Amino acid sequence: MSRPKTVLDVVQLAAGHLKAAGVSTPRLDAEVLLGHVLGLERIQLYVQHDRPLVPDELEAYRAATARRARREPVAYITGRREFYSLSFAVDRRVLIPRPETERLVEIALDLLRSRFPSEERLLVADVGTGSGAIAVALAHSEPRARVVATDASPEALQVAKFNVEQHGLSNRIELRRGDVYAPLRGERFHAIVSNPPYVKEADYPGLPPEVRDYEPKGALVAGKDGLAVIRRLVAGAAGYLVPGGFLAFEIGWDQAEDVRVIAREAGLFCTRIVPDLAGKDRVAVVEAIAGGGG
Numbered sequence: 001m002s003r004p005k006t007v008l009d010v011v012q013l014a015a016g017h018l019k020a021a022g023v024s025t026p027r028l029d030a031e032v033l034l035g036h037v038l039g040l041e042r043i044q045l046y047v048q049h050d051r052p053l054v055p056d057e058l059e060a061y062r063a064a065t066a067r068r069a070r071r072e073p074v075a076y077i078t079g080r081r082e083f084y085s086l087s088f089a090v091d092r093r094v095l096i097p098r099p100e101t102e103r104l105v106e107i108a109l110d111l112l113r114s115r116f117p118s119e120e121r122l123l124v125a126d127v128g129t130g131s132g133a134i135a136v137a138l139a140h141s142e143p144r145a146r147v148v149a150t151d152a153s154p155e156a157l158q159v160a161k162f163n164v165e166q167h168g169l170s171n172r173i174e175l176r177r178g179d180v181y182a183p184l185r186g187e188r189f190h191a192i193v194s195n196p197p198y199v200k201e202a203d204y205p206g207l208p209p210e211v212r213d214y215e216p217k218g219a220l221v222a223g224k225d226g227l228a229v230i231r232r233l234v235a236g237a238a239g240y241l242v243p244g245g246f247l248a249f250e251i252g253w254d255q256a257e258d259v260r261v262i263a264r265e266a267g268l269f270c271t272r273i274v275p276d277l278a279g280k281d282r283v284a285v286v287e288a289i290a291g292g293g294g
Helices: 007-020 026-038 042-047 055-069 074-078 099-115 133-141 154-166 201-206 228-240 256-265
Strands: 080-083 086-089 122-127 145-151 173-177 189-194 241-250 269-275 281-287
Touching: 007 026, 007 055, 026 042, 026 055, 026 074, 055 074, 074 080, 080 099, 080 133, 086 133, 086 154, 099 122, 099 133, 099 189, 099 241, 099 269, 099 281, 122 133, 133 145, 133 154, 133 173, 145 154, 154 173, 189 228, 228 241, 228 256, 256 269, 256 281
Parallel strands: 122 145, 122 189, 145 173, 189 241
Antiparallel strands: 080 086, 241 281, 269 281
16 A cells, blocks of 8 residues: 655645646745645645645645646735735735736835825725735725725626735725726826736747736737836826825836837826845836926
């Protein structure tokens, strides 16, 4: 009779399988997926490395690793993703929140607090909210924030609604369906934030399979030059900002100069381009007055 397979056994086998499938972080993914199946943190897997798995656990783990071997993102398999130290539900209806986007949240919070220190309420619009991660992170971190989070996709708004409710923020985050500024007519905000689509159409086929084959294309691609949505965001921003307000949004690593030009053509100023932790241009800040106190 063969020895029952332990935690260590199955992780090693799965990691080898995932490596052969072209997964870039096979051991990490194997551990995360097993932790998900067993309801354990990764550190607990090391403590329980000799724990035998029962048949139902083995079957569930095989199914999860098979999905990952087909290059389905781990976040879609587990149904969760951490962003800004908060946990979010995600599935194929929404883009998976990236660590790089945390810079957008940090910049928005810093500017809101420095420019409007005495305001009792800070009005923020999150355009294209997707999973609601940016809106929730802002509202969770800044008690004065009242956020209107919009998305053109009703399916994405279903996910965002779940996340808003899960974090107990339904009283401070309002979800609206619509494209870019359409749901915001007649209103003005201290900040408009967005992680818009900015991938060039020609670059889409070359994206990693995890992105190209699973994440919603509409949340990724924005025309031939990747700037179609950014142009609309910048062009309309002035009509939706209070004096001293700003538009902050994520950009592609090679789009900073294009964004500066787009802002000038709209009669605005791109006052900051902020890199992510890898040193790549990641966040643009656009406003009506150069320097704007930021």
